[in-house]
Amino acid sequence: MDATLVLRRGRLVDGSVVDIAIAQNQIVAIDTDLPIEAATELDIEGRLVSSPFVESHIHLDSALTAGEPRWNESGTLFEGIDIWRERKASLTIKDVKQRAISALKQQASYGVLFVRSHADVSEPGLIALKGLLAVREAVKDWITLQVVAFPQDGLYGAPQNESLMEEALRLGADVVGGIPHYELTREDGVRSVHKIFELAQQYDRLIDVHCDEIDDPQSRFLEVMAGECIRSGLSSDVTASHTTAFGSYDDAYALKLMGVLKRARLNFIANPLINITLQGRTDTYPKRRGVTRVKELWQSGLNVSLGHDCIRDPWYSLGTGNLLAVAEMAVHVCQMTGQAEVDACFDMVTAGGAKTLNLGEGYGVEVGRPANLVVLDAKDRYEAILNRATVRTVISRGKVLVETVPPVVRWSGEDKG
Numbered sequence: 001m002d003a004t005l006v007l008r009r010g011r012l013v014d015g016s017v018v019d020i021a022i023a024q025n026q027i028v029a030i031d032t033d034l035p036i037e038a039a040t041e042l043d044i045e046g047r048l049v050s051s052p053f054v055e056s057h058i059h060l061d062s063a064l065t066a067g068e069p070r071w072n073e074s075g076t077l078f079e080g081i082d083i084w085r086e087r088k089a090s091l092t093i094k095d096v097k098q099r100a101i102s103a104l105k106q107q108a109s110y111g112v113l114f115v116r117s118h119a120d121v122s123e124p125g126l127i128a129l130k131g132l133l134a135v136r137e138a139v140k141d142w143i144t145l146q147v148v149a150f151p152q153d154g155l156y157g158a159p160q161n162e163s164l165m166e167e168a169l170r171l172g173a174d175v176v177g178g179i180p181h182y183e184l185t186r187e188d189g190v191r192s193v194h195k196i197f198e199l200a201q202q203y204d205r206l207i208d209v210h211c212d213e214i215d216d217p218q219s220r221f222l223e224v225m226a227g228e229c230i231r232s233g234l235s236s237d238v239t240a241s242h243t244t245a246f247g248s249y250d251d252a253y254a255l256k257l258m259g260v261l262k263r264a265r266l267n268f269i270a271n272p273l274i275n276i277t278l279q280g281r282t283d284t285y286p287k288r289r290g291v292t293r294v295k296e297l298w299q300s301g302l303n304v305s306l307g308h309d310c311i312r313d314p315w316y317s318l319g320t321g322n323l324l325a326v327a328e329m330a331v332h333v334c335q336m337t338g339q340a341e342v343d344a345c346f347d348m349v350t351a352g353g354a355k356t357l358n359l360g361e362g363y364g365v366e367v368g369r370p371a372n373l374v375v376l377d378a379k380d381r382y383e384a385i386l387n388r389a390t391v392r393t394v395i396s397r398g399k400v401l402v403e404t405v406p407p408v409v410r411w412s413g414e415d416k417g
């Protein structure tokens with residue numbers, strides 16, 4: 001068998017230590033002591049080899065604009081939307097492309113090779129969308145980008161927004177988005193969810209809705225989405241993002257809802273970095289955490305992934321693109337500190353994200369799958385999160401894309417005993 005690259009002694013997430021042979025852009029063999037030679041061989045020395053990280057939720061159109069034109073002083077979602085409305089008035093395709101590619105390069109350096117980005121389609125020129133569709137094409141040889149047509153100001157927030165959404169789908173957006181809790185009325189919110197499902201079926205697209213991203217326990221659009229899933233038969237194609245109000249529902253309603261969600265089997269995305277800062281802003285004390293019920297969704301066997309949401313934008317002035325920071329925050333905010341729970345948080349930024357993005361056989365460390373892999377400076381998932389481990393090598397489409405050398409710590413002076 002001809003291989004172009006062999007990784008020796010890599011440790012998979014199940015703990016087994018194996019060699020991995022790659023030919024062109026495919027994994028062709030995985031076994032202990034593979035009798036295969038290749039022009040390039042990398043000794044992994046027992047470090048963790050994982051499928052790449054999957055960024056299931058980010059807004060690349062607004063990335064790297066924090067402070068433009070002003071800083072979000074209240075820290076609320078609503079002030080963020082107002083600031084973005086001011087900033088997006090001066091968007092150009094070049095501006096969107098430059099910032100998005102810069103953010104994607106930073107993400108890839110942390111081992112992220114699959115990204116789902118929202119693109120605001122509630123501005124009349126569809127500049128954010130056109131910019132991100134151009135980026136999707138420009139980067140496809142090294143990173144996979146899915147684009148969500150996301151009506152930030154509401155599908156019914158302005159008369160032209162519904163037709164802008166349809167135009168975005170005709171232009172090639174992969175996913176239909178929405179924001180029912182921000183629509184002008186509860187009825188508009190419900191109507192928007194029905195419309196999103198209708199459009200997804202008409203254009204054969206996935207669905208990813210910003211759903212109930214508010215502390216209001218009366219915001220109940222998740223049940224509308226779940227009902228649509230059950231009636232339409234759609235499940236794995238559908239994602240509810242944020243769902244922070246689920247953290248504010250009383251337990252009686254949450255119990256009923258969880259039963260419906262288990263029938264609906266849609267995907268969930270939590271964004272713990274941003275929602276721990278964005279939510280709870282109207283509370284004094286006790287102050288809510290404002291994150292959805294990640295642990296309970298996971299315990300119910302539902303697919304949960306975790307996203308960054310923002311890299312330095314009007315909603316969140318921090319963010320590096322490193323999904324281990326997101327997983328670490330989930331361990332804290334969602335109290336996922338048990339051994340299996342920490343591993344689950346790692347899975348939520350890898351395999352869970354892949355499931356949300358519907359990557360299917362396009363993802364995974366298995367023979368016959370595309371050769372996308374990361375080598376971490378850790379022996380297992382726990383150590384990766386504990387140390388926010390350096391991603392030493394990122395292999396994309398069968399080739400080394402980025403390498404990072406971990407910092408070296410040197411003590412000086414005499415022996416400290």
Ligand code: 17E
Nearest residue numbers: 059077210213309310315
């Ligand atoms: N827009 C929105 O509605 N919610 C968010 N968390 C971000 C943008 C970042």
Ligand code: FE2
Nearest residue numbers: 057059210309
């Ligand atoms: Fe978002």
